[in-house]
Amino acid sequence: AAQSSWRIATLSQPGSLSANTVDDMADKITKGSGGAIKAERLYMTNEQEMVAQLMRGRLELGALSNIATTVVIPEMALLGMPYLWQSEAERDFVTDNYALPVMARLFEAKGLVIVGLGDVGWTNVFCKKACLTPADVKGMKVRVSPSAASKVFWGSLNTNGVQLPFSELIPGLENGLVEAGELPFTIYGSTPATQSAPHYVMTRHAHLGSTTVINKALWNKLTPEQQKLVVDARTPVARVRKLVAEDEVPRMEAFKAKGGFVHELSAEQRAAWAKLVEPNQAKFVAEVSGPTSELWAALQKGKRDFAARSGK
Amino acid sequence: METTKLVLKGLRYLEAFICVVAFSIVVIALMSDVIGREVFGHGVFGAQRVAVWATAVVGLVGFALVTSEAGHLRPQFADRWLPRAAEPGLNRVADVASALICVFLGYYAVLFVRSSFELGERGVGIPIELWPLQIILPWMFLSSAVRHLSFAVFPALKPLPKTEH
Amino acid sequence: MVWLGMLALALGMLVLRQSLVLVLAMVTVYIHVFVADGKVEYLIQDFWFAADREVLLSIPLFMLAGNVMSRGSIARRLVNFMHAFTSPIPGGLAVAAVLSCAAFAAINGSSIVTMLAIGSIMYPALTASGYSERFAVGAIASAGTLGIIIPPSIPLILYGIMTDVNIAHLFLAGVGPGLLLMAMFAGYSFWVNRKMPREPFSAAGAWRATLGGILAIALPVIMMGGIYTGRFSPTEAGAVALAYALVIEFFVHARAETLPAPAGTGPVGRLKHHLATREMDLRLLGTVVLETSRLLAILLPLLCIASSLNTILDHSGAPKQMVQHLIGNIDSPWVIMVGINLLLLVAGCVMDVGSAILIFAPLLKPLAQSIGVDPVHFGIIMISNLEIGYLTPPVGLNLIVAMAAFKVSFGTVIRSVQPFIAIMAAWLVLVIVYPAISLFLLR
Ligand code: NA
Numbered sequence: 001a002a003q004s005s006w007r008i009a010t011l012s013q014p015g016s017l018s019a020n021t022v023d024d025m026a027d028k029i030t031k032g033s034g035g036a037i038k039a040e041r042l043y044m045t046n047e048q049e050m051v052a053q054l055m056r057g058r059l060e061l062g063a064l065s066n067i068a069t070t071v072v073i074p075e076m077a078l079l080g081m082p083y084l085w086q087s088e089a090e091r092d093f094v095t096d097n098y099a100l101p102v103m104a105r106l107f108e109a110k111g112l113v114i115v116g117l118g119d120v121g122w123t124n125v126f127c128k129k130a131c132l133t134p135a136d137v138k139g140m141k142v143r144v145s146p147s148a149a150s151k152v153f154w155g156s157l158n159t160n161g162v163q164l165p166f167s168e169l170i171p172g173l174e175n176g177l178v179e180a181g182e183l184p185f186t187i188y189g190s191t192p193a194t195q196s197a198p199h200y201v202m203t204r205h206a207h208l209g210s211t212t213v214i215n216k217a218l219w220n221k222l223t224p225e226q227q228k229l230v231v232d233a234r235t236p237v238a239r240v241r242k243l244v245a246e247d248e249v250p251r252m253e254a255f256k257a258k259g260g261f262v263h264e265l266s267a268e269q270r271a272a273w274a275k276l277v278e279p280n281q282a283k284f285v286a287e288v289s290g291p292t293s294e295l296w297a298a299l300q301k302g303k304r305d306f307a308a309r310s311g312k
Numbered sequence: 313m314e315t316t317k318l319v320l321k322g323l324r325y326l327e328a329f330i331c332v333v334a335f336s337i338v339v340i341a342l343m344s345d346v347i348g349r350e351v352f353g354h355g356v357f358g359a360q361r362v363a364v365w366a367t368a369v370v371g372l373v374g375f376a377l378v379t380s381e382a383g384h385l386r387p388q389f390a391d392r393w394l395p396r397a398a399e400p401g402l403n404r405v406a407d408v409a410s411a412l413i414c415v416f417l418g419y420y421a422v423l424f425v426r427s428s429f430e431l432g433e434r435g436v437g438i439p440i441e442l443w444p445l446q447i448i449l450p451w452m453f454l455s456s457a458v459r460h461l462s463f464a465v466f467p468a469l470k471p472l473p474k475t476e477h
Numbered sequence: 478m479v480w481l482g483m484l485a486l487a488l489g490m491l492v493l494r495q496s497l498v499l500v501l502a503m504v505t506v507y508i509h510v511f512v513a514d515g516k517v518e519y520l521i522q523d524f525w526f527a528a529d530r531e532v533l534l535s536i537p538l539f540m541l542a543g544n545v546m547s548r549g550s551i552a553r554r555l556v557n558f559m560h561a562f563t564s565p566i567p568g569g570l571a572v573a574a575v576l577s578c579a580a581f582a583a584i585n586g587s588s589i590v591t592m593l594a595i596g597s598i599m600y601p602a603l604t605a606s607g608y609s610e611r612f613a614v615g616a617i618a619s620a621g622t623l624g625i626i627i628p629p630s631i632p633l634i635l636y637g638i639m640t641d642v643n644i645a646h647l648f649l650a651g652v653g654p655g656l657l658l659m660a661m662f663a664g665y666s667f668w669v670n671r672k673m674p675r676e677p678f679s680a681a682g683a684w685r686a687t688l689g690g691i692l693a694i695a696l697p698v699i700m701m702g703g704i705y706t707g708r709f710s711p712t713e714a715g716a717v718a719l720a721y722a723l724v725i726e727f728f729v730h731a732r733a734e735t736l737p738a739p740a741g742t743g744p745v746g747r748l749k750h751h752l753a754t755r756e757m758d759l760r761l762l763g764t765v766v767l768e769t770s771r772l773l774a775i776l777l778p779l780l781c782i783a784s785s786l787n788t789i790l791d792h793s794g795a796p797k798q799m800v801q802h803l804i805g806n807i808d809s810p811w812v813i814m815v816g817i818n819l820l821l822l823v824a825g826c827v828m829d830v831g832s833a834i835l836i837f838a839p840l841l842k843p844l845a846q847s848i849g850v851d852p853v854h855f856g857i858i859m860i861s862n863l864e865i866g867y868l869t870p871p872v873g874l875n876l877i878v879a880m881a882a883f884k885v886s887f888g889t890v891i892r893s894v895q896p897f898i899a900i901m902a903a904w905l906v907l908v909i910v911y912p913a914i915s916l917f918l919l920r
């Protein structure tokens with residue numbers, strides 16, 4: 001039989017942790033299929049294009065950040081809402097048990113089947129100086145990424161937002177067009193932003209998750225064994241989260257050794273940021289999904305159940 | 313022929329108008345972002361996106377405008393391969409062929425816009441549905457097809473090529 | 478057999494007098510369907526995603542700014558200024574064109590933008606001053622490529638991101654090769670134009686030209702200052718340049734034949750008279766905008782098709798296989814280096830620089846390191862190779878843009894850049910053999 005070749009598209013840079021897990025998945029699929037499938041990682045730079053091609057079956061598999069999926073599933077922005085989560089435990093519990101089943105339905109309606117969840121990490125603030133309080137960034141020129149969450153976060157802090165595509169972020173920082181921005185450390189740590197804006201402030205204001213998806217038409221054509229092979233090839237999300245957290249430690253040490261600063265925030269300091277953003281959360285929800293969104297209801301229920309559970 | 317001429321003229325004015333307006337939007341969007349940011353301490357969210365889309369409108373709707381002026385680049389080295397006597401007839405055949413190609417591409421552009429509509433694809437940052445904007449894709453090809461067909465039927469309507477090489 | 482079919486399709490369409498854009502579109506459709514096992518609709522998808530990119534924004538803005546400057550008087554005034562100072566040197570204006578491209582390269586990161594911004598002013602100036610069309614197109618199209626080697630540079634940023642090499646170091650490493658190439662281009666421009674007539678230097682004339690051109694001369698300073706002080710991004714600099722040009726052509730620069738307002742005119746009348754005698758009015762602006770729209774409409778669909786071909790290559794994995802083949806079969810470092818360069822030169826012919834870096838940088842950097850090439854130096858080697866690709870068909874963006882912007886035939890453009898490609902080949906060898914040209918600022 002002819003060998004079918006699959007591409008697993010990802011935005012992650014070659015050599016990064018998430019690119020490595022994609023390589024790992026490709027290897028497992030290729031070997032596990034006994035030569036029937038040849039899977040390879042495909043590096044892409046335009047996530048919107050990636051989503052479009054996955055839905056239409058031009059690409060077979062892809063690892064999509066939650067920001068990317070908002071272009072077809074607007075309510076996916078809810079998972080990246082600033083100050084949605086109180087803790088990692090809450091985030092993981094609610095995401096895995098309450099959000100995922102709803103997400104699976106939303107994705108299927110767009111021709112995508114979720115193979116597994118992934119993790120990019122907490123989004124934190126980076127800055128040219130030590131921006132520990134909201135007063136430090138008030139009026140400052142900051143890079144706002146093209147997402148509703150970024151808009152509400154920086155808008156609530158009364159900054160002077162500058163919308164820049166990722167490719168213009170680094171020159172913008174070097175020229176002083178912007179003085180701060182937000183990125184998970186997995187991304188920030190591998191850019192020269194570490195030199196031009198060396199203060200990394202652990203605001204942990206939002207979380208960036210990802211999903212590994214397969215085109216639905218292709219999925220339906222697979223045998224049950226092949227479907228199992230694909231799902232098993234993906235590193236389980238609990239393991240991915242652990243890897244992301246573990247990977248961050250040596251990377252942050254290397255960053256500090258090169259003259260970078262990592263600022264941990266106390267509970268009060270974090271609350272000072274949250275206090276300004278939280279009043280705008282309702283507006284954010286209304287804007288990205290409307291109050292009747294099934295995903296929003298699931299998140300609310302999950303958060304209540306988590307509070308009740310941990311209250312016991 | 314007079315009716316066709318009138319229709320083509322109207323279409324050309326419409327497309328020229330769209331291009332000028334869209335180009336103005338590009339400039340106004342980007343300038344208001346810079347001025348807002350530097351003078352009022354507050355930029356315009358989504359200005360770049362709007363400018364990108366307006367650029368696409370200029371470049372793609374403009375495609376049909378250029379067709380109406382016979383302004384597309386055309387390699388001429390193969391012209392010598394056929395006898396000169398075939399020329400007048402050949403030009404009409406050429407327009408029929410161009411019209412067919414444009415209808416072919418326009419048909420697939422319609423399919424693309426339909427799938428975008430069905431999938432509900434939206435913009436990054438500005439979450440509006442994209443399909444109304446993407447109509448420029450079928451437009452550029454189908455509007456060009458109308459021109460080529462008219463030129464084939466009424467060769468007198470075809471302007472002298474501007475940029476043949 | 479498949480490729481024969483493609484050739485037949487292309488030739489058939491050419492005999493049937495189809496336009497370049499339709500020929501390329503149908504050839505790309507053919508490749509999608511018969512080579513890449515895809516669908517016709519993919520071309521349309523790629524059209525959309527190619528047009529829907531921020532990186533394209535600076536192109537229409539600099540095009541329009543350039544057209545405003547040449548339809549108004551900025552270009553003319555700049556030429557007067559340049560001419561006043563360079564006229565005593567044979568080929569002086571040609572040298573000035575190369576130096577202007579280098580100066581503009583220092584404030585933006587793109588080859589096409591450099592070519593358009595300087596070319597829209599310098600091309601009419603050169604041809605009007607008696608330089609051949611062929612030399613003028615060649616010099617500007619070629620010197621425009623300085624935009625990606627003299628920092629800042631979008632391709633160098635991409636290389637840094639893809640390979641985890643320090644971008645600030647890459648920028649420093651681009652300075653030496655950039656200045657060397659500028660000097661080689663300038664030297665050549667002087668030499669081929671050494672028979673051009675020269676004129677005596679007039680201090681009074683130079684002063685007048687400086688005064689008349691002062692607002693035009695200020696523009697690069699405003700742009701450079703604005704970018705380096707973080708007022709606006711390089712893309713937005715296009716909008717600023719345009720707004721600046723509009724303001725001075727609408728409100729300041731007067732038409733040459735202007736008479737003063739009649740005596741006894743009131744303040745309102747004087748204002749009306751002032752506005753009515755400026756270089757630009759709304760009607761002319763409309764014409765210029767429409768003219769620029771036409772250029773963009775010729776260029777953008779071609780860019781979309783090029784982007785679709787790139788996507789096919791990306792998805793096919795062919796580039797990856799080529800590199801693996803290279804590693805597997807050769808063990809001499811110099812042979813590998815020559816192989817890498819040939820691969821990159823071929824890639825430069827058929828791909829745009831951004832895609833070539835995204836695909837090849839992560840594959841080739843480890844290979845280069847394995848034969849002892851410094852990763853920063855290799856970044857410069859890579860960009861230098863791909864820079865030549867801007868001037869080589871079939872996908873040579875500077876060629877296509879020059880053809881559209883300066884209204885010359887494709888054949889003329891291709892012939893015009895040939896001596897410059899030869900210079901760049903010699904330059905490339907120097908850059909490869911002497912790492913110090915790139916790395917001296919880093920030591
Ligand atoms: Na540059």
Ligand code: NA
Pocket residue numbers: 825826827828865866867868869870871872873874
């Ligand atoms: Na090329």
